[in-house]
Amino acid sequence: MNNLLRRPFGTHGKVHEITPVSAGWRYVGFSLYRLRAGERAAEETGDREVILVMVEGRAAMTAAGQDWDVLGERMNVFERTPPHCLYVPNAERWEAVAETDCTIAVCSAPGRGGHKARRVGPDGIMLTERGRGTNTRYINNIAMENADYCDSLLVTEVFTPAGHWSSYPSHRHDEDDYPRITYLEETYFHRINPGSGFGIQRVYTDDLQLNETMAVHDGDVVLVPRGHHPCGAPYGFEMYYLNVMAGPLRKWRFVPSAAVEWILKRDA
Numbered sequence: 001m002n003n004l005l006r007r008p009f010g011t012h013g014k015v016h017e018i019t020p021v022s023a024g025w026r027y028v029g030f031s032l033y034r035l036r037a038g039e040r041a042a043e044e045t046g047d048r049e050v051i052l053v054m055v056e057g058r059a060a061m062t063a064a065g066q067d068w069d070v071l072g073e074r075m076n077v078f079e080r081t082p083p084h085c086l087y088v089p090n091a092e093r094w095e096a097v098a099e100t101d102c103t104i105a106v107c108s109a110p111g112r113g114g115h116k117a118r119r120v121g122p123d124g125i126m127l128t129e130r131g132r133g134t135n136t137r138y139i140n141n142i143a144m145e146n147a148d149y150c151d152s153l154l155v156t157e158v159f160t161p162a163g164h165w166s167s168y169p170s171h172r173h174d175e176d177d178y179p180r181i182t183y184l185e186e187t188y189f190h191r192i193n194p195g196s197g198f199g200i201q202r203v204y205t206d207d208l209q210l211n212e213t214m215a216v217h218d219g220d221v222v223l224v225p226r227g228h229h230p231c232g233a234p235y236g237f238e239m240y241y242l243n244v245m246a247g248p249l250r251k252w253r254f255v256p257s258a259a260v261e262w263i264l265k266r267d268a
Contacts, residue, residue, distance in 0.1 A: 004203055005214045006221040012036070016221055018187060023223050027152060027246035028185040029108035030221060035059070035098035042095035045088055049111030051120065051143055051155050052086045052094065053242060055191075057102025061086055063094035064117035070099055073122065077103075077240050078193045080159050082122035085142055087149055089115045105189060109152035109246035118149060127159075137166045145251060154184070154245040154252060160199075163235040169260035172205075174226035176248055181255045184247040186224040188231070190216045190239065197237030203229045206257070228257050 003024075008015040016032040029048060033041045035057075043050075052061070058072035063086055071084040088094045090111030096104055120142060128139045140157040143150055160166040176183040192199055195218040204211040205227040216222060216231070233239035245252065256264055 004212055004223045004225075005216070006223065007217075008032070008219045014041070015219070016189070018221060018223070023185070023225070025185045025225055027109050028187055028244050029106075030187045030189065030244050031106040031108075032189065033096070033104045033106070035096070035102050035104065037098050037100050039098050040095060041104065042093065043106065045090050045092050045094070045108070045111070047090050047111065048108040049090050049115070049151055049153060050088045050094065051107045051153055052088065052096070053105040053107060053142065053155065054084045055103040055105050055242065058099040059096040059102050059104060060099060061094065061096050063088045064092040066117060068119065071119075072099075072102060075100070077191055078159070078238060080127055080138065082125035082127070082140055083142065083157065084122055085120035087115070087118050087120050087143070089113060089117060092117065105242055107153060107155050107242075107244040109244075112151045115149045115151070120147075134164045135168055136161065136164060150250065152246040152250055154243075154250065156243050158241050158243065160231070160233045160239040160241075162233050162238050165230060165232045166239065166241075168230040169263045170228035170230045170257040171254040172226065172228050172257070173252065173254040178249055178251055179253060182247060182249050182251045182253045184245040184252065186229070186243060186245045188222040188224065188229075189242040190218070190220050190222065191241070192216070192218040193238040193240070197234070199231055199233050199237065199239045201229065201231035203227050
């Protein structure tokens, strides 16, 4: 297993913990909790802002000194319904108490302060179709550029039907040269349906000094420090992923691979 592919280190409790130090980069953090009904998870945000995403199940949330009641509605992520999320700024604490078995993603990036904790979704999050043909996929934008309550975080969900490609045509966002392109580190948290299946993700640079192709299984995380990063769902297996991006500028600008740029021009 290469260092871009992170398998869960357990089946219960905290099963992923990716920090800037462990990833070898500067901005993105990602953790994942799998809790049974009645169990708790809690963290201090420190110098980082956080978006908690209820991937599956329901949990009672407290954060930044407030009771946010019970968040979560979908019991299976492949229902494709909008997620319930909670934004927690830096220098605060959050706690979740599971009402049902649940999966909670903790998306983090540097925070500067000045924002208040707030609910994010399900209102205002609408499943949107992107692409065409076997490049069609469906997006739940949780906190992209229009979310003015974030300092660094960009967060979105993507549902890729069986037999389709996603994060394609291949593109990269690994240079700080706005408005042409922005530097954004990125994680992919994958789910596969049925859970016994697999997907494919490639991470590569134009000069192929980075050139990794990975079989991703249900619950895996892929790190994208630079380069292009398409993924595919084989026939028979539906793919979900939760993206977390962050960098020095909270803008998503990318450059396509020269080998596939003609596809974008054709589909424009």
